[in-house]
Amino acid sequence: MKINPYQPDQSGMAYSVGTTLDRFIKLKQSDFPFASGELSQLLRDIALAAKIVNRETNRAGLANIGGAFGQTNVQGEEQQKLDVIANIRFMRALSKGGEVCAIVSEEEDAVVDLQNNSGKYVVAIDPLDGSSNIDVNISIGTIFSIYRRKTPIGSPIQQEDIMQPGSEQVAAGYVLYGSSTMLVYTTGFGVNGFTYETSLGEFFLSHPQIQAPTSGTIYSINEGLEKDWQDGIKSYVDQCKENRFAARYIGSLVADFHRNLLKGGIYLYPATKKNPTGKLRLLYEANALAFIAEQAGAKASDGKRRILDIVPESLHQRTPLLIGSAELVDEAMHHIQLAKEQATI
């Protein structure tokens, strides 16, 4: 991807590769005429927690960081120590920052009401994504969604503050702890990626205005579950193989998504017999990545509709997820539709 160091964005604001995240956040605040700086501060708080978690992930091989924590979370999944550490670090940064009134986390059964009357924002977070890869030194991540509360500031948190469709997000992003650590986010004005310079302790703009290729030749799916895939997925994957697509599956949603966002490709986690509503969680995995995808010209669907149009019904609800280059997602949805029509004949 050819990077134009002085590429202006929609607001005509030019910013150069190498701009620090902090400076970028300040520059971009002008996108919001009535900005009061709270969202900017919240993004900084998330970046700070990401730096701390980055340090911990680098040490994941050491006894006191790696391995199971010995408890299961509300999904019935065994928590890894790093799941718990990341959850604590983000909770602390979000509650200390003062901008947030409530948090939804993969590692918390219920909504965490911060009793912060002045907090304007609700955050949904997957503190550590790709937990099965922690101990084997493969890329992992953090995923976050930010909403403005619906009820008046100072009033008690209500269901309507939490159960908002993804289309209501004011910002979303992910951190990828990989060969390098990156923070990629959107506030609805395009997608920008920052690379962490450990020795300076700073995130620097490295991927301005990310645009996903409209098509690609990479597909990412856990083929071990092929026998359980919903109809249409098998025929779509067969077509990918027919077209000699490359199969790439890391098993960390953030890492698979990031690769396909930059190179062109599609990630699929369909409904299966084991997970009839899919495996991935709507509020703190699918919504954030769907917002990023759409802002980068890509698409995200549950096989029937746009992920961002789904109105949540429960905190940890799951959804099938087809996400990636627009033409590939359209093609996969076409196969699902065809299979449905054939099933009714």
Ligand SMILES: O=P(O)(O)OC[C@H]1O[C@](O)(COP(=O)(O)O)[C@@H](O)[C@@H]1O
């Ligand atoms: O092992 P499977 O069934 O292929 O699932 C892998 C998927 O599950 C996840 O690990 C779920 O996320 P968590 O690790 O945050 O629970 C995704 O990152 C990944 O894409």
Ligand SMILES: [Mg+2]
């Ligand atoms: Mg996850």
Ligand SMILES: [Mg+2]
């Ligand atoms: Mg997780």
